[in-house]
Amino acid sequence: MEETLRIDRMSFGPAAVGRLASGKTAFVEGAAPGDLVRVEIVEDKPRFARARVLEVLEPSPDRVAPACAAGCGGCPWAHLSYPAQLSAKRASVVDALVRTAKMDAARAEEVVTPCVPSKREWGYRNKLELACAADAAGRLVLGMHPEGGGEVVPLERCPLAHRTIEGAPKALRGALRYLSGDADLGIFRVGVRGSLRTRDVEIALWTAPGPFPRAAAAKTLASALKNTSVVRVVAEPGRARKVKKVEAISGKGCWEEELSGERFLLSAPSFFQVNTAQAEKLVALVMEGLSVEEGDYVADLYSGAGTFTLPLAAAGADVVAVEAAGSSVRDLRRNAERAGVDIEVVGGDAARELPELGELDALVVDPPRAGLAPGVVDSIAAAAPARVAYVSCDASTWARDVALFERAGYRLARATPVDLFPQTYHVEVVSIFERCGH
Numbered sequence: 001m002e003e004t005l006r007i008d009r010m011s012f013g014p015a016a017v018g019r020l021a022s023g024k025t026a027f028v029e030g031a032a033p034g035d036l037v038r039v040e041i042v043e044d045k046p047r048f049a050r051a052r053v054l055e056v057l058e059p060s061p062d063r064v065a066p067a068c069a070a071g072c073g074g075c076p077w078a079h080l081s082y083p084a085q086l087s088a089k090r091a092s093v094v095d096a097l098v099r100t101a102k103m104d105a106a107r108a109e110e111v112v113t114p115c116v117p118s119k120r121e122w123g124y125r126n127k128l129e130l131a132c133a134a135d136a137a138g139r140l141v142l143g144m145h146p147e148g149g150g151e152v153v154p155l156e157r158c159p160l161a162h163r164t165i166e167g168a169p170k171a172l173r174g175a176l177r178y179l180s181g182d183a184d185l186g187i188f189r190v191g192v193r194g195s196l197r198t199r200d201v202e203i204a205l206w207t208a209p210g211p212f213p214r215a216a217a218a219k220t221l222a223s224a225l226k227n228t229s230v231v232r233v234v235a236e237p238g239r240a241r242k243v244k245k246v247e248a249i250s251g252k253g254c255w256e257e258e259l260s261g262e263r264f265l266l267s268a269p270s271f272f273q274v275n276t277a278q279a280e281k282l283v284a285l286v287m288e289g290l291s292v293e294e295g296d297y298v299a300d301l302y303s304g305a306g307t308f309t310l311p312l313a314a315a316g317a318d319v320v321a322v323e324a325a326g327s328s329v330r331d332l333r334r335n336a337e338r339a340g341v342d343i344e345v346v347g348g349d350a351a352r353e354l355p356e357l358g359e360l361d362a363l364v365v366d367p368p369r370a371g372l373a374p375g376v377v378d379s380i381a382a383a384a385p386a387r388v389a390y391v392s393c394d395a396s397t398w399a400r401d402v403a404l405f406e407r408a409g410y411r412l413a414r415a416t417p418v419d420l421f422p423q424t425y426h427v428e429v430v431s432i433f434e435r436c437g438h
Helices: 082-099 105-111 168-180 214-224 276-290 309-314 326-339 350-356 376-383 395-407
Strands: 002-010 015-019 025-029 036-044 048-058 127-134 140-144 187-194 201-207 229-235 243-251 255-259 262-266 297-301 318-323 344-347 362-365 387-392 410-418 428-435
Touching (some): 002 048, 002 082, 082 395, 082 410, 105 410, 127 168, 140 168, 168 187, 168 214, 255 276, 262 326, 276 387, 276 410, 276 428, 297 350, 309 318, 309 326, 318 326, 318 350, 350 376, 362 376, 395 410, 395 428
Parallel strands (some): 025 048, 201 229, 297 318, 297 362, 318 344
Antiparallel strands (some): 002 036, 036 048, 127 187, 187 201, 255 262, 387 428, 410 428
16 A cells, blocks of 8 residues: 655654554654655554655655665664754654653753764764674675664675774675684674774674684784784673673783773673763763762762763762673773772672662662663662762653652753764663752
8 A cells, every 4th residue: 555645753763753644653764854755554553554665755855865875774864964863862852751751841842952963973883793694605794683683784884883993894704704614603793892092993703602713713803804802702692692701812802992081991791882972971961960079979870881980980979880790890890990999899780789878979870771670769769869860772761760750759850862873763861860859
């Protein structure tokens, strides 16, 4: 079934939104707000439909020619002008507050600031994670899984990545084909991190347990991509990717980055923001919002390797950091020692450890996409920090937690969307809560 419709807005996802003649909402990938498009309905549900563009009859003023046509799904908003991307991201945060937190629309508009733009619209990623597959001839290919799954889309290069690693997919594909020969080395993922500031480049080969040609890998990869480190991450394939061990094959055995005046050493499994310059803006917003004074007792939950922990400690706060991932805990301890700051590091689950911390002056939380676990907001309220900084990568779960905070005696003072991921629909939010009556 075909239909012609005008596109109204972007969704929080790869698709744009319009209405069919029946009034039903249609999600249309590859469309831009203001487009008049002829579409084919590919999925018709009782409450909404999904469609694909057959023809753009009238292009939107916000439509641009995408800089990449690889079709891997990594930059689903590349056909949108950058100002339109920023506007849509802010709108998605406002919408989440209204729909999920049930906030008054006028207040939501007031509390959400303009989206902080990225200096680099392309070439901003310090990391590529490449999936492995085999082509029709049985040869290794490196690429990305498209949105929603499906076969790996082979890549030659990725213009979202820093220039130091942009051509890594093609370079590493040839090297790993040569290294593997006719054997299956069990490589199921390849991670590449590059820093424009330290010039470090690390190649991480994620493999299943078993024998591995370490010396040959070090030699082959050195000639394929100039690197400072090659590591092997031994893990079981699958979504959980439980890491058994990390082996240094050559070089430093870790990756070093500079952020907010601090140096961070990261092991391959440890999380670190992929847009370093924009991550500094997250740190600045958190520090400004918390107004930490020397001697304040501050907790950093889901601390990772110390993105917020180290600046808080450098400002004179008495910081306790809670992190569950073993590799990040080790990295944080090492980074704190190198920075010469005294931080109490607790390896454990934030929900379980928080009630043991006592009363706090301030707190920062940067949870995974699922947001805060049940009971954590009540535990935060019991610790009674005057200010809370909540950094989120998912507006929907964040808005759910906003409602919980406001019921627990905290008021959302402001929310700042920060664009860490240009050409995609993802957005980070730095929000500041203040304890009512404080």
